[in-house]
């Protein structure tokens with residue numbers, strides 16, 4: 001049991017400021033994540049410093065399509081979440097202790113230039129990822145955070161200068177009603193705050209949206225999301241439509257059909273998003289990065305694997321147009 005960051009006292013209660021839920025926690029009780037708790041006026045976290053897994057993967061599989069394409073990343077799966085989605089909010093989480101120094105030295109020895117935190121909600125393990133990210137900077141290792149977007153602005157501010165890229169995973173186009181009904185969240189506005197904060201702190205960002213048939217395919221929510229991204233981030237923000245696959249409490253819902261993907265991808269492009277990707281092998285034409293100016297195929301992929309990268313630095317070799325991506 002270790003002490004944590006970002007909290008303040010409110011009488012005998014504690015206000016946690018790690019994520020946007022800002023739980024007010026009574027003495028002897030846990031916050032929404034079931035990992036942080038008030039112990040006699042001090043905020044503690046169970047299993048702080050533990051992780052579930054470490055593995056090596058391509059950045060494309062995260063998915064990051066415009067950040068150091070073709071590179072491998074060491075991916076650290078952290079414990080804990082604040083949204084009951086893929087992982088349930090569970091206090092019986094298992095994990096192994098990781099030493100920041102050992103992890104960074106291993107990456108350095110293996111010449112892996114990217115360290116990514118994903119699975120569940122890494123921000124719940126804030127103290128751990130902050131420590132590792134700070135160390136990674138000393139070794140010139142790039143850092144990536146995958147998040148559901150429910151992060152406090154203070155946490156993003158603190159981590160921002162050590163964080164190179166973020167993947168913000170949205171579900172059902174951030175439809176407020178969907179988040180209320182299925183995730184027990186009052187509103188999805190926190191996601192948009194996080195996106196703006198990543199931009200403010202110059203963190204390169206890609207956005208995913210998992211389209212869930214029937215319960216999470218509201219067209220007006222999708223149209224609002226796309227318009228918001230264009231107006232508040234940039235029309236060049238890489239936008240990934242992810243396939244929903246039945247599991248757990250959503251096991252009776254069918255997977256995202258091709259026609260739904262095609263409709264949403266077409267709408268996103270028509271509205272002005274320049275880089276729209278569909279993560280379904282049966283949807284043609286949405287896994288390649290095309291030059292926005294001349295439609296030259298810049299990076300061709302099969303699934304998440306790059307078949308051919310024809311970029312000239314960050315420019316199109318055909319017309320010289322600069323593409324919004326990070327090479328090194």
Ligand code: SF4
Pocket residue numbers: 016017018019020021022023030031032033034035036037082124
């Ligand atoms: S990390 Fe988030 S969910 Fe957990 S106690 Fe803090 S504010 Fe609540």
